[in-house]
Amino acid sequence: MEQTNTIQFTKKNLESDQAVRWCPGCGDYAILSQTQKTMPDFGRKKEEFAFISGIGCSSRFPYYMNTYGFHSIHGRAPAIASGVKIANPDLSVWVVTGDGDGLSIGGNHFMHALRRNMDLNIMMFNNRIYGLTKGQYSPTSKVGHVTKATPNGSIDIPLNPPLLALGAQATFVARTIDRWQKHLSEMMTRSYNHDGGSIIEVYQNCNIFNDGAFEEYTGKEKFDNVIELKNNEPMLFARGTKGIKMDGSNPVVVDMEKHSVDEILIHDETNLNQALIVANWTSHPVLPEPIGVLYCIDKPTYNQEMVNQIENARKVRGKRSVQDLLNVGDTWTVS
């Protein structure tokens, strides 16, 4: 939710007094730094932010933010954050989670927080690996991924996080990449401004256990492999040389030298059917990796509906004392 006031703080004020202990070169550093850089622009008091996390490398995040924070237990951050948000809807509540924390052990909470449209900003750092437990495959690891736990290659089929989020009826689904700093900042701002549950999947490089997992989206050929979605704009990528066109119900990549921009699919953030199609481009052999806001609609939030129900109950039934409640009904007096 937006709020404007004159309280100013800087990136520096958001740095806690704790030494950051991620491995040197970890993508988490970039996300932390970008978060601290972006947040002052929201125009909200620093004390009104709460960062809630589960367990894993990403979940150490709250310790490094000089805001209110809670490093909880594995997978449960959306549940604890839901409690915080319902209890005090005036707070801006952020959940920091990972692919293991958010999708495996915490898959249930992830799904239900989104379904309820709880006004939480969920940032899921997806590095497609378990880092803190030293390199086992995660629910987003690719088939065949060799780790200590899968010496013969993983036979698990990976989850597609945006598709899962859409299936859970999320009202804001976005994806970004740790190395795309400006884009990351934009996605955070969009999430902040969305009144409802938001999920930002952040592709994040684990340089120790899964280095280069996203090389094709961050390296030299990144623009050929990534499509940056912009609302109401044609879906062009590869510096405008390629576009996406619908061939019946199938999206296909076309060469813009041979096609007009009128033929190109226009991104519409409010179109669920289209969002489902775009979400399916995740790790697609031919289609480009979509980043940006895949889907964004307005729906009543759980937290606001809760406020409304309580206000309404007070209006209808009036404010009574507990003593009144004790005294009503079938009573008798012994004298």
Added chain:
Amino acid sequence: MGKTFKTIDEAVIRFAGDSGDGMQLTGGRFTETTAIVGNDLSTLPDFPAEIRAPAGSLAGVSAFQIRFSSKDIHTPGHRPDVLVSMNPAALKVHQKEIIPGGTIIANTDAFTKKNLNFAGYENNPIEDGTLDDYFTVIPIEMNKMVKAACEGIDLSPKLVARTKNLFALGVLFYMYDRPLDATEKWLRKKFKGKDAIIEANTKALNAGYNYGDTTELFTTRYKVEKAVLPKGTYRNINGNYATSLGLLAASERSGLDIFYGGYPITPASDILHTLASWKHFGVQTFQAEDEIAGIMSIIGASFAGKLGVTATSGPGIALKGEAMGLAVITELPMVIINVQRGGPSTGLPTKTEQSDLNQAFYGRNGEAPMPIIAPSTPGDCFLAAYEACKIAIKYMTPVFYLSDGYLANGSEPWKIPQIKDLDPIEVKFSDKPNEGDSFLPYKRDDKTLSRPWALPGTPGLEHRLGGIEKEENTGHVNYDPDNHHRMTELRKEKIARVASDIGKTKIYGDSKGDLLILGWGGTYGACRSSAETLREENYKVSHVQLRWINPFPSDLKSILSNFKNVLIPEINMGQLIKLIRSEFLVDAKGLNLVRGKPIGAPVITEKVKEILG
């Protein structure tokens, strides 16, 4: 033939029938009227876990027992004087518990060949004389009776037949001389807008009463005079409702709104239902996706300044284990309610047991102590819940509240307390730094060792909580061995200090003697009744019921040392007894029955006599 009135001290009635026969409702109505009449009473609902087991089956029998008296009583009684049996299965299940010479009122219309076979009877026991030597059998064609009574009412035969429980209730009201008006009023409210249903049920109720009056089957009616209870205004109350009210009273007195997060589970769900109906009191209820999310949400809400509450039963507590540890290490106030049922695993969902005490004590990884309180009667749930909230807030700790299925669903007359007379609950949120310019979230109060409660939104007090070991005072992540040992000690010592808030232990009987019956939680009534009986027979027996089990009351050690024997009756295989033995080196004896039912007073009395020779 004229009817004679006989005045008796007390009676035990059991209504039994198929799950669909409305036995809980019938029992509930008899209870409300009995409460209004002014008897002391105690009830024991006993229903199957299945919503609708096959009609007429033994598994589908649902029962409700009430004991009412002109004296002060503490238990729902053991063996019924009167069994209302709505079908053969109900008779089959309950007949062996009726006292010799007792009365069986049977709905003979349900004693069909099919139902008899289903219940395992070869012959109709109502007709073959097998019961007549032992009991007074009163056969009534209830279906026919209600059909006649409801003639002319525009209702399907099926709905008319359903009123037979009200007919049975009317018969019992006649037998025990109880008024019908409270039930009639209740019917009008319950079925508002459904005039035909109201009319049919009212007619069935009156038909039952009049049947008792006109038939010659009843030669005697019984009077049970008002009980002499302490002065005051009373209502009938069950444990789950009293628990909910206690929480709400704590909310009002502390000024903190309740945040309830939980997942439906028998026999705790009624707490969720009740709290959900109190939104006008500012109560927030969150039916979470699972037990874990239930407790996690209250940890979050407590962090944000609410009075966090979750209620579940044993299986749910098992799932909440890790989160309870988080609540312990982050030292946030909340109340965790376990309405115990039979275990292990799914166990006996609708039956009572006390087998989760070990779980409450030890069911978390690491050293994770929590205060544990166990209410002793349905009405006591109110004060116990209130106290649980008070201690949670004062000591900044999760408090474990151990109720059970018997307390939750059982009811008794309850003297309505004055909220203003309850102990105040003081809440102090931090609003400024507590160490120079800094805020130390783990700087403790000298007396209680509680840490400050600083809410998100408060400027300048930004801090991080979490499940990793905390550095003393600062709360920073810390792996230092000495710090860990120190913090473990502090967490333990903090809970030990709760003992200073527990009043003197109440002893029923003398403070010295041959034997102390030491109970906890829901066995109160049975232990107390047994002690009363034994003292009347000049045994030097006293009774103590523990409410706080962690920490133990400070005077417990000296109390125990004043008795030659200690007997600990429990509905488990001996859980409190191990704590008592290890803590006080007392050679206590156990009485352990796990039958999914409350322990009866006679069993305890017998055991005491056996010990004392």
